[in-house]
Structure formats: structure tokens, C-alpha cells
Amino acid sequence: MALISYLLAITMALTHCLLALAQPLPPTIDPFYKPKDDSWKTKVPGSILDHRRVTLPSIFPGTESPLTAHQLLFVTRNASNDPTTSVTTVIRPQHANPKRLLSYQIAYDSPDVNCSPSFGLQKDAHKNARAWNQLQMMFILPYLMSNGGPLGKRPFINVPDYEGNNAAFTVGPQSGYHTLDSIKAALDSQEYTDIDPKAKAVMFGYSGGGLASEWASELHAHHAPDLNIVGAAIGGPPPNVTNTYIHVNGTQSPLNIWAILGVMNAFPQVNDSLRGDLKMKYGSFFLGPLTRCTESDITPPKIPTNANVSSWFDSGDNFLYEFSDILNDYGVMGQYIDKQKRPKFPLYIYQGTKDNITAPIDDTDALYSKYCDAGTVVRYVRYIGQDHGQTLLTGMYPAWTWISARFKGVFPGFKCSIKNVTKDDDDGEDGGDDVYDGLGWLGDAYQDEVGQETLVEGFRDL
Template identity: 50%
Template sequence: MFFLWIFCSLLSGGFAADILPLPLLPSEDSFYRPRNDSWKELPVGTILDARNVTFGTLYPYLPSPADAYQLLYVTQNVHGEPDTTVTTIVVPPNANKNRLLSFQNAYDAPDVDCSPSYGFQFRVDGVAAAWNRGQLPLISRFLVDGGPVINIPDYEGSNASFTVGPQSAYQTLDSIRAALKSNDITGLSPDAKIVMFGYSGGGFATAWATEFHASYSPNLSIVGAAIGGLPINIKNTYTNVNNGMFSELSVLATLGLMSAFPELDQYVREHLKEDVKEAFLYPLKRCSSREPIPEPSLINANITSFFDNGDQFLEDFNHIVEEVGIIGKRVKKGHAPNFPLLVYQGTNDTVTGPVKDTTALVRKFLEAGTRVSYIPYLNQGHVDALILGMIPAWTWIIQRFERAEALAAADRFLQNDGKDIVIDNIGLEDLANGYNQGDQIFLDGEALIHGYEL
């Protein structure tokens, strides 16, 4: 019976592939652009347009059984100027519409045509599909019957500003605002509890959204954020990956910064050596062509040698790099997440930067009063920690939803049936769940046992 289901699904998927139109590239699709300029006066999170789309799966001829919608919404760019971008809302069969999982996908691209809203659509192929849909296993636990509604924002924005932290924060948080306003489109409850989740580049966006929540969107009912393999300091990451397997990340990050800061774009182009210019600028069009383009290899490349003045741009534009590329600078008491965090990373991660950066960030969150569960995977690399951390992250996310719901139930009880009850020395969350049950919070003494220093 199972094989018959697979056969019928593939057969119907083949028919669907013939019937459904091929999605347009974002750079060519009018849906991505507002119809007029009146939107610039509207509040962030306002939905400007919506449509149904068909969500893809890991199988090219098999569309997802989940319903999917896309929202064009108002947000802002890194300079605080009005902007728009798109988020994809996935509603699994019999979804729990009181839960919203905001998944920040690691699309790491300075090309808007690599955006998740395009790459996750059924019938899309090529680099955009491979890179985006290749990360579906990270949320496979939630795409099942009864799973939460899932929000997947194009958080780099309309100009694909990879590694521009504040812009990723604004556009992620505004996508959640838009999702909560989509009840008549998606059925999501406007009072849904929210958990954010991301790994690597997606962890970068999730961490920035976490940091900005207190000042930018304190009214959003976020109850947790799971953050893995995140680059804390893009300058350190640049140094860490250069001359190695993942040296292309230095190029992608630089191009992402260039898209947001014209003065940096001009500077880099002036100092880029002519013989490497094509290879350096190639990622700007990686997903834009429907025909395969020969991709220059940047593995083990010394990106610093691509410029006639070395990596001087990192010094000349250090004020920009520090402002938009270092996570945690704004975290302090009174300006820290009021929801728990799960942070995990391999101690031998050679992609995102030294693990001591992550440990220092965890320490900063703890000192500011945020509850943090920190799991350093000893002697594991970037991909290893992604795999090892997947199921623990799923478990933690589900627990956060359940705790939030239990807490809300306890709160309702105290406000209604329990008005005359006096509870001493116990908090509402303790009443609902038990204090810190299941958390792993490593402090100074334990840190050395686990092989790292706080």
C-alpha cells in the first residue's frame, strides 16, 4: 500500500508539473513589487499582496500536500527606509494554527533570485531549488499532519543584503507581524505563539531578530528561539574561512554588504583585480539564469589577494562591519530577549568562526538575564553539529510551544477560577511546567568540563 501511495503521488506530481506554470524569477515577477508608492506610508508588517503557491519537496515531481501562501509586506532596510519583501507561509495538513514557527533559511546569497520564496516553490529547479529545498530536512518534523504553521521570510530583502544583520532582523520580525495579520488568508491565529529557528546563515538572521526583538517588536509573542552554527562576527568569519574549503563565504558576505552600502560597492569594485573580477562577481547572477552557468571555484582561494590593497576594505569600512556584522553589541540588562534561547555549535566549526565567539555571546545573554540552553558539540564541525543538533532542536522547539500553552492555561486559571488562590515562592511558568526542566545551562565551572571557556 505504501509503494502504491508513492507511485500515485509521483504520477499525480508529474501531471501537476505539466499543468502548473513555471514560477517566475523574483527579478521578473511583478508580485515582488508594490503596485504604487502609497505603501511607503503604511506601518511595517502591513500585507500589500497575497497569493497561493505550490510548495516543493525533496522530490522534483512531488509537490507538498501542505497549503502555501506568499505575502508581500512592508518592512524597512538597514538604513530605516521603507522596503518590501516576501514571506512564504506553509500550512501543513490539519495544522495547529495557534503555533507559528518562523524558519530563517540559510540562503546566503547576494542574488534576489536565490530567495526562499522562489527556491521552495514546486517546479523551480537549478541552484535556487537545490540550495533552499536541500534544507527542508531541518523542518521536516514540522511539515507533518498537525504541525505548526511555518513562516519562511526572504529576510535579506529586495536587494539581497546577505550578512547585513539589522536588515535581517527587521525583515524577519516584520514577516512575523505580517503572518499574524494573515488570518483571512492562511487561517493563522493572530494570537499564535511564535518560536524562531535557524542554522548557519539562518542562525545569523534568527540571532539578529532575537537581539532586536526588545526594541523593535516587543509586542510579538515570541516564546523561544533555536539558533545553531551562527557566525557571531563576520570579520572573524572572513578570516576564519579564507584560504579554505568555504572561502567563497567571504565573497558572498562582501557582496551582500555592497548591496546595502553603495560607498562600499564602489570601493570594492575599484580595488578588485581585473583577472578575478568575473569570479568574484559571479554570485550576483548565480540563480538568475535558467541555463546552467559555469561556476568558478573559490575553494581554497585567498580572497584577500583578489584586491590590489589586500583586505584593507575591512579596516576602511570597519564602522559598517561592526555595526551590521557583529551580533550581541546591543544586548544588556533591560535590552535582552525575554524568551529562552537554545544555542548550539560544533567546537571545531571552521565555517562560521571560532566557537569562543559563540560562548562569549551566550555569556552576554546570561548576564543580561536571558535563559540560555547552550550545547557545544565537542570536536564537531559545521555540518556535524547541524545533524547532531537537529533532533534536540526539534524537541526544544516543541517544548517551548507546549510550555507557552501551559503557561497561558495557568494564567487563565489564576485570572478566572483561581482568583482567590495565593501562590507563594512559585512563578507561573513553574506552576505550568516545573522550573527549567530539560534545560542545559552551562556556567563557569561546568564550562571547563565541557571543553570551552566562558
């Protein structure tokens, strides 16, 4: 009897160990995230250093996932344009079209690297990382669903860890470099994924994902001008992180703390200064998000949504001015755009005029003008009276149709255009039922030349 009990105990222990081994490791302890030697430092951005197959959960509970995925460890640049590495997840839907790549920048908004999509998208990852990342895959659901055809009609999906291995949330240039280099790596991964190296790439992201997508668009001509990007859909971006901080402090305070910690992760001088200035009684509140998706013996206290974060520091909001050079250089969109260096591909930007999360609408208005003045074609949709969450939901279908039209090669005209959508508008593209109006095609002559049937088919065929 004792022997049976002993063997049973050993069996249970082994089973527990095997289950533990089956679970994905977080980036902080997973050896895949570390290059095997230092030779990578001389390689060009986008170079693939390692790859692996990973398992994704099904979007629909109780069913097997039809998706397959590979992860790529690749070379990129940090905020200071120095060599570093990051990871991207390349997802293949059933019946995928190897000539299309959708780079989807998830809004994971975290100063904890263990919240990165490469971890959170995997089956059986930490619950916080799973919840934050897997839920957002619903925002590209049409591109994940199965559809047949000679070559298939769904694009491959590229989901980069654009905050990098130091979780530099809101540090714009780093997010831009990482996004662009992840696309390059994905296009060079044919050996593992079957993607066509000449595939058309479209970028998409909302909120924090919109931040990464905008910076990638802005830096494309500077960092990766030969990368085959044919469009970018950017929703709810924060064009100025300082203005965003002021805009949401006391109403969306956790967001401000995540953003401050992200900047601290990237810049040691900011980290040292703010840790020294932080009032002791707020230490666990402020530093808690650094282990947001990490197993911790002590659960940090919940951050009050209405907290005045500036009051947590002895010097108040002085850090906004002490480090204004950093916040301006790495947190203000539009500074890399000019007529010589600007996106040659069209943009689709949308935001609610009452956005309560990212930034005042005036900042996005100015960003639109900056792109247009430089010669980039932009379709700008302003959802009148809608906040961040409302615009996310209202704007999904119009963004999908615009992305799909770009994959189909439908040309969005030669001029910038603005549409103001009100709550009284009918459902449909941009809140209206006119497909031409929705995607910004200009003039009856252009519509007649392309043909309404061709355009409608472009939307229907994702």
C-alpha cells in the first residue's frame, strides 16, 4: 500500500511538472528572447535570429484553433536608434493569402514586458497577459476567419512586441522602428511561414496600437523606405504624450502611470529622477504595474481612476518640464514628416471628438494637416461627440473596409479629405451608406472610371 501511495505521489508530481512545462514561459525567463551570441549586433534591422512554432487558443471556446503561428526573434533599433532585439508573432489563418500581410499593433499599453503580445497570445499564458492581448484579436476578427479560394483571401497577421524588450510604452520612435522591422522580418520568413517576400503590407492599430502604427508610418521613409507598405489605418492616436497626460490626469490615471513607467524604462535619467521624487506612500501604487503580467507574491493595490498622479511626487508635475526634451523628441508625432521624407502610401485616421483616453482632438487635427501639407493622402474621419471606446466600436467596420480596399489595390484618390460623422448618420462606411464617400474617393469621374461594382467587390472580398 505504501509503495502504491509512493508511486501515485511520484506520478502526480511528474504530471504537475509536465503541465508546467507545457505552459509558455514569460519573456523575462524565456531563453527564446535572448540571442545566442553577440553576432546579431552587426546585422541589419529586420534580420531573423531565431524562430519557433507556438500554439494559439481558439477564439471560440470549445473548438480547436484554425490558426497556426510562428514567432521570430529579430534585430531592430531602440529609442536611441541603437541595435536591440524584439519578437513578433506571425499568424496564418486557414486558406491564407501569402501575398497579403496585415501588421496589427495591439494596444497592450504596459510597462511590464511580460504583457507583450508574443506571450499573451499563446495558449495557457498568464491570465493578465491573455486577457489583455487575446481580447483585442476580436478587433481583426474578419481577417482571422476561414475563407476558401484558389489562393485564399485572408492575410497573414503580424503582431509585433513593438514596445520592445524594455516595455517602453509611449516611446514613439522605438515603437515605430520595432513595427517596421517586424514587418521586414515577417516578409523574410517564407521558409517558416510561406509568406511571399513581395506581399503587400497594411498596418492597423487603435489607441496604443495607433501610436505604434503612426510612428511606423512617419518613420517609414527614414528607416525602411523599401518596405512594401501600401496603407495604414490609425485609430485613436495620442499625437502628443504630454498633452495626453494633462488631458486624462484625474480621469484615466492608470494610463498616465503606465505611460510614465514606459518612459522610465527607456531612459535611466528619468527613472532615477522619478523614483527619487516619488512619495513613499504611493510607491506600491505607482510601481505595481511593472509586474502587471508577472507572477508576484504580493498583489499591488489598484490604482484609483481619478487619482491626481502629479500629487504623488514631491515636485508635482515638474517632470513634464524637466524632461520636456525627451517627451517632445519621443512623444510628439509629426516631426519626421516633410515633403522629402513622408509616407508614400495612404493613411486612414479616425478619432472621436470627445476622446477621453488619448488626446484632445485638436492634436489629431494638426497631425492630419501636417501629413496633407507634406503630400501624403489621408482620409480623416472625426466621430462627433464620441469618446475613445465608442469610436473604437463605431470605427471598426469602416477601418476594415478601407484596409480590405488597399489589399485589393483600390486607389483612394489624390487628395486629403475629412468626414465628420454624427450619431444621426446611418450605419455603414464612416457612418454613412455611400461607399465612395466612406473611403474618400473624390469626384464622379473617378467613380465612373473605376466602376461601382469593382469598388463594392473590393469591400466584400476581404
